[in-house]
Amino acid sequence: MTTVLPAEYEISADSARIDPALVHKWLSEDAYWAHDRSREKQDRAIAGSLNFGVYERASGLQVGYARVVTDRADFAWLCDVYISREVRGKGLGTALVAAVRDHLAPYKLRRVLLATADAHEIYAKFGFAPLEAPERWMTLGSQ
Template identity: 50%
Template sequence: MTDGYEIRTALTEMDLDRVHHWLSTDAYWALGRTRDNVETAARNSVNVGVFRDGEQVAYTRVLTDHANFAWLCDVYVDRDHRGRGLGNRMVETVVELLEPTGVQRIVLATSTAHDVYARVGFTPLPRPQDWMIRLRDA
């Protein structure tokens, strides 16, 4: 990446303390998430982080079977680095990482960033009536 930002994908390079802070205090979908939860999720996902001067400034992860399906989640850019296209770059990286696997379906959920994902090729579900969810009681 130009402009001093660098994308990394090794779990060992992710600053999970920082990621936990972002998600548990500032991400509407993950408020209150525990540090253990963040670490377990990261260990079982493909991770993408953006770094500048050695400091992590953005994070996302994707759950995938590496054959058919992937779920993009926890896309977060530090407030001081927003507006620079870092979210798009991370999502583009995820798409590129999954390309060789043949994954045909990448899904995500968002209530606020539809335009961001549309720029990377995401569209609303073509048949939302076909999808179901089972939520665990709190």
């Protein structure tokens, strides 16, 4: 899937540009999957992940975020994909997922996973599909 990022925005994989306080605010206050995540835990998640930000070119203001947990050899987990409510509907989320996909492509990973309760059709556009053999997968911890 080809996506077009609006010209007034840019996507960066530079973790130094991430605003950890803003990311924590977004996720802990507005993301169903992270309402109970502490700032300390969010900071550890950022430190241990590949991080992607969406920024307004003119101001440098961060308006989106995604992170990837990966060994850069065989496996990755895409998570915490979030676009600020103020800029939703401009295709930024789609462009962000495309940028993450393109960034991971050179690693030739065997598997990239994600979990979503409500955005299956969006991720399907990028080739994500339900697990072929869910009976092979197990989890330790809460679901």
